[in-house]
Amino acid sequence: MAEPLKHDRSDRSDRSDPFDPPAPRPGGIAARARATTGNAYLEGLNPEQLQAVETLDGPVLVLAGAGTGKTRVLTTRVAHILATGRAFPSQILSVTFTNRAAREMKDRVAAMVGEAVEGMPWLGTFHSIGAKILRRHAELVGLKSNFTILDTDDQIRLLKQILSAADIDDKRWPARVLAGMIDSWKNRGLLPDKVPAGEAASFADGRGAGLYTAYQERLKTLNAVDFGDLLLENLRLFGKEPDVLAQYQARFRYMLVDEYQDTNVAQYLWLRLLAQGQRNLCCVGDDDQSIYGWRGAEVDNILRFEHDFRGAKVIRLERNYRSTGHILATASHLIAHNESRLGKTLRTEAEQGDKVSVTGAWDSEEEAREIGDEIETLRRQGHKLSQIAILVRASFQMREFEDRFVTLNLPYRVIGGPRFYERAEIRDALAYFRCIVSPADDLAFERIVNLPKRGLGESTLQTLHDYARAHNAPLMEAARVLSATEELKPKPRGSLRDLTLAFERWRGQMEAMPHTELAEIVLEESGYTDMWQNERSADAAGRLENLKELVRSMEAFDNLPGFLEHISLVMDVESGAGQDAVNVMTLHSAKGLEFDTVFLPGWEEGLLPHQRSLDEQGRAGLEEERRLAHVGLTRARHRAKLYFASHRRIHGMWNSTVASRFIDELPEANVEVTEAKGGWGQPASRFERAEPFSSTYGTPGWQRGRAQRDENGAKNSTKNGVKGFADKHQRGFKGGPGTIDGKVVGRTSAPRAAFVLGERIFHTKFGYGEVTEVDGNKLTVQFDKAGEKRVIDTFVDRV
């Protein structure tokens, strides 16, 4: 994944924005810090930060708002512990969620205390540390220390096998759904026997828990774990082996946790067990940035910290060093609408800067055009594109921007797309390597046994499975034995023999040659690279390139097993030459990043807040969406620009949309409502600059929109779903050529007479045309100018 971005308040000296003065550094305090301790690394910390660094004994919760220097606190705290000799590097447990965060922390600690971090073996992600502990004690939980870590793909394939073995219709009860349930159980620290009866019953007529059990058993036979197990098995280990637990409790004199608001129950339990030893647990987080509730994060963990860890000290970091005044005030005012929060008041000493802008566009295309234009202007003024980001709620929004940027010839990069390791060719190659390192890795074997095609089909594989089951042997072994018998037809038999011999040969070469060389040989001799070379599809070349990249990335490791361990936990490869390009990503992937200019399109009801969140999570969902909006705003250093469109194409059809309620929740004093320059002429009267809010929100269109929104919101009605999106009362909003500004075309709720074929109509976006097909409320229209389009009948008028 490309990762040219800076986080938090990392080095600011290379900031590119020529118009911005350097951000203020907290001054004065440094002197005090020096006087107190004489430690250079404490210089420049503000009093709260200093307190967070120096409060070493007992549980500490650092509530660190966006841009308040939390990473700095965390790294300085480590440096402080080391510098004051309170612990050796190997006695500090420091956990993060992502590899990116772990890497950053490692780098920054290293920069502060020199190379001592080489010796910080317990700095890493929850999963990598869980894996490390588990490998040391694997036998105690029924594994061997070289267990394989399955990813989601393997997990699903395994569950499919289990479902079919249990004779359950994969159609009615999809494996991915079961995988999701098992994940959520594991997230909550639930072993199969602890799963609440109701939940277990909700899958396959009550067989959910049984399937979970079967899955766990199968994992043990395969000597494999999934991601959830890395923690769950730790919990099981600590539960049944108090000695082992005590050993780690004694070891970890200091524990640090980043992004505590994202921890799930299993992680919480894990931390709590380990912290019971020394009780020196420091959790850093921000409840206002909790945006992963849907994947098991428990905001409660942070909300209840003081209760769970008695005597905990809570320190608030509220001085923001990132954003200008208007941006910070806007974000704070918005998030203040949430009820479930600990409450912080962010402040800054930075200048007010530009107001946050809110721009209404006619439709999502105009929105993209407008943003494209503004970016070009910024570029002309000398701003770096890499300091500009477009943050969207859902990835389908990205497409319009990509289209636009391609026509403008504006370099952009999409962050967080399909990831390197998820590509089929990478997973195939890894499966080959896994088969070499772990001959018993059945999942890997199955993946590549007939790839490239070797004439080994369903029936051959079935024979292998039968033998394997009967002799309790891995598939590889079954293949070796059976290829020496008359059991199989000559052709598959020959292929299998060749394959097993090849694997034995490669395994033999493992010691003799560098693993990168072996990797190349394997991909070559197996016919795998040939397979892609012979394929003349458009992306074959890219896949071959990816394979080379994979081999190249192996150079950083000592051997094949080491590489595989890394890849199963990290699975991302540094790439992206870091050229100057606009960053396009989702709000979720923007967490932890910052940019000079942030564009936030799509602030519409149903999209942000997302309808689905509202339907499924009610008020909690709304609050999480609001936090998402807050995260978006707080990514901006100097310019935050919000947009909403009145029409958006969703699933190929144009829907009328209403501005997000979050726009109503912004403080007038810090926001400026502007008008899109595009040609569709939002009537100026509605977007008066002088009195933006009164005039904007006073129009009939707005009021109806709001009325309808309230109606929908009050009930959290599921039935409305995306239909709430298609606002039939928005007709006064249209502003295409030939309409009268601001004129409201009244409409009753009575169904209108159906359109008939051949009828002439007018559409606010596409102009005049003729109906060629009617399908309920959907019309196919041959437009005079725009060609054939499918539209909704409420957007067209008879002429």
Added chain:
DNA sequence: TGATGCTGCGTTTTT
């Protein structure tokens, strides 16, 4: 065994 057609679905994503 491979290609083609149909159905269903459509938010966010790490490890």
Added chain:
DNA sequence: CGCAGCATCA
């Protein structure tokens, strides 16, 4: 609308 995943057919 566009795609992914599956089923069916040649």
